[in-house]
Amino acid sequence: MRPSPHVLDLFAVPEDLEPLPGGQGRSVRAGDLVLSPERDALIQDWLSPLLARLAVRLDVDPARHPQDLRVAVPVPARDGAWVVEGWAASRYEPGSVACQDLDVTIAAGHLLHARLASLVPQRPVRLPERTDRWARAERVAFGEAPVPEGRPEVTELVERALAAADQENTIGRDQLVHADLAGNVLLDANRAPVVIDFAPAWRPVLWADAVCVLDSVLWHDASRKALDDWTSGPARAAMSRAVVFRMLSDDPADVAAYADVLGAVAVSV
Secondary structure, X not given: OOOXXXXXXXXXXXXXXXXXXXXXXXXXXXXXXXEEOOOOHHHHHHHHHHXXXXXXXXXXXXXXXXXXXXXXXXXXXXXXXXXXXXXXXXXXXXXXXXXXXXXXXXXXXXXXXXXXXXXXXXXXXOHHHOOOHHXXXXXXXXXXXXXXXXOHHHHHHHHHHHHHHOOOOOOOOOEEEEOOOOXXXXXXXXXXXXXXXXXXXXXXXXXXXXXXXXXXXXXXXXXXXXXXXXXXXXXXXXXXXXXXXXXXXXXXXXXXXXXXXXXXXXXXX
């Protein structure tokens, strides 16, 4: 997938593109911007200005330490649009590397979510309108939609995970969270964490943490010992909902890998 000349023109960047990690492996660097595909204009129209204001506020904070949290700054096109032909842009962070430390990633998420809790006190009206596969999977994970018909082994595992999750009444209050933190935290040249590729959801922070741990263990080489803190109570319920979310949004789902996680957190599989 490559941005068209029209996209490059409106974002005022050269045609010399460099593939980048993040953005599900489809983001590209163009000049001083990172371009990411398949962005929903209705979502980005409220999300990008919010993140841009937060990013600037964090960067110019007079009490800022060089290693404090940062957020990649969204950049609009020359015509003011945040999305052009499905592509959105953010400022490229020179000298940045992927964060490989799960504890740092989780801590960055907590700092970000604490900021968002005060900045966004009510659910953005556009979020319930999402119809992508991640939004559909999220609704099933929280019992807001029925389990879809599909591979029998997926359906069976989803139902067992939901049964375990339903043993807890709550895993925390809903707020705006980043639902895809694993792999989307960089360390800049000063070793400050930089959050990129924000995937918005109106869910509990504990669930966002669970998704991050799940992804990190399965796909980013984190130690399986990270699952030890998710074996009981609200944490186990959050992890169970995270597994449902990922199983139903992956295409295709690695059922054996998710069954192994559920077994590790003492959910009968």
